[in-house]
Amino acid sequence: MDNVTHALAGCLLAEATTVFLEKRGVTVTRRVRSALFAVGIISAELPDTDLLYAGNVLGMGKLGYMLHHRGYTHTVVFAIVGALLVWWAALALRKELRDGSLKGTILTLALVGTFSHLALDYSNSYGVHPFWPMSGQWYYGDAVFIIEPWLMIAVLPPLLLLVRGKVGKSIYGVTLAAVILATWMIGFVERDVAIAITVATPIWFVATRFARPSRQVAMALLAWLAVEGVFFQAASLARKDVIASVNVGGLRDIVLTPAVGNPLCFNALVVEKSADVIAATTAAVAPFPSIRNVLRCNLPASVDLNSTEVFDATSQAIAHRTSLEVAWGTQRRGSLVALIALIQENCEISAAMNFVRVPAWRAMQGGATQFSDLRYGEGGFASITTLARPERCPRFVPHWIPPRLDLFTH
Numbered sequence: 001m002d003n004v005t006h007a008l009a010g011c012l013l014a015e016a017t018t019v020f021l022e023k024r025g026v027t028v029t030r031r032v033r034s035a036l037f038a039v040g041i042i043s044a045e046l047p048d049t050d051l052l053y054a055g056n057v058l059g060m061g062k063l064g065y066m067l068h069h070r071g072y073t074h075t076v077v078f079a080i081v082g083a084l085l086v087w088w089a090a091l092a093l094r095k096e097l098r099d100g101s102l103k104g105t106i107l108t109l110a111l112v113g114t115f116s117h118l119a120l121d122y123s124n125s126y127g128v129h130p131f132w133p134m135s136g137q138w139y140y141g142d143a144v145f146i147i148e149p150w151l152m153i154a155v156l157p158p159l160l161l162l163v164r165g166k167v168g169k170s171i172y173g174v175t176l177a178a179v180i181l182a183t184w185m186i187g188f189v190e191r192d193v194a195i196a197i198t199v200a201t202p203i204w205f206v207a208t209r210f211a212r213p214s215r216q217v218a219m220a221l222l223a224w225l226a227v228e229g230v231f232f233q234a235a236s237l238a239r240k241d242v243i244a245s246v247n248v249g250g251l252r253d254i255v256l257t258p259a260v261g262n263p264l265c266f267n268a269l270v271v272e273k274s275a276d277v278i279a280a281t282t283a284a285v286a287p288f289p290s291i292r293n294v295l296r297c298n299l300p301a302s303v304d305l306n307s308t309e310v311f312d313a314t315s316q317a318i319a320h321r322t323s324l325e326v327a328w329g330t331q332r333r334g335s336l337v338a339l340i341a342l343i344q345e346n347c348e349i350s351a352a353m354n355f356v357r358v359p360a361w362r363a364m365q366g367g368a369t370q371f372s373d374l375r376y377g378e379g380g381f382a383s384i385t386t387l388a389r390p391e392r393c394p395r396f397v398p399h400w401i402p403p404r405l406d407l408f409t410h
Contacts, residue, residue, distance in 0.1 A: 300329025
């Protein structure tokens, strides 16, 4: 997720901690409250410290970013160690927190903060591998867009009411206004979503305005969980719709990304294998067709509203069935033998396969190859251009389990 959402999660956890302490009869002074917010925000953001060394710092450019962002710092081990470090620093810097009634609560806040980062990052199609070093397996939620305005709207009005200082109110107020304005100004947010967010914000503000602080915190937490729940339920239905439209025997993966702020429409990348051919096909999916069918979603390029064949006549045909739930678009195909040769002959591509979920490659001038993860388009941040024989192989390559290891097994 984006760092604003992570920070808001930390703020909400700090407010919840404040309410918890006050209900136990602990006096939360201004200094203690500010410390709680520092612990909440820092711990919620801490796993993204891998940005300090990913990429060019390791001399690997895009490849380094692909391999090391959401790497070692996005694991259960780091979440625990990082929380302990934040806890230790908080106690060392603020003697008020060393009271026995606070020490355990501060540690809990730090732990929930770091784990909230992992949970949020799991929710989208980028994924995490939290169980390293026991396992380098990637896990993908495929449910929430990486910047989800409904999550921000769920917590910003209650936080605006809960905050006590003018600076905090100004920050929350400006952020809330920016979120609403962005839904209108950014082209990939649908107009009806922008209208819904604009209307829902004052309604939610009024709904929480007259509640007690403890109830405002509870309402914000429940609203956050409700947004996540709706998107995960929609993703589950979207996955079932896609599975019903393909030959499951050739299916290898379904990458799902919802429209921004809209669980009624998902974009899908479907990875399939037949004999020596691997294919990635785009699709639009409407998990609640009685509310909005697929024709009212943003259809993928070259959509065919009739059935299509994934593979040509020289390979096993797999029919894609279009329905009110799923509309199929363009397709990218390649030879598995060619992919294996690239992996064996090119150490940069071999390293990239530890991250790439939907591989695609294209020959470039001078014998170079553009190797991409189609989740982020050809030529995007998850694309590298590499010579047939790289001058030097990348160092510090983490051994995550390649997401597409299933292409090489039956």
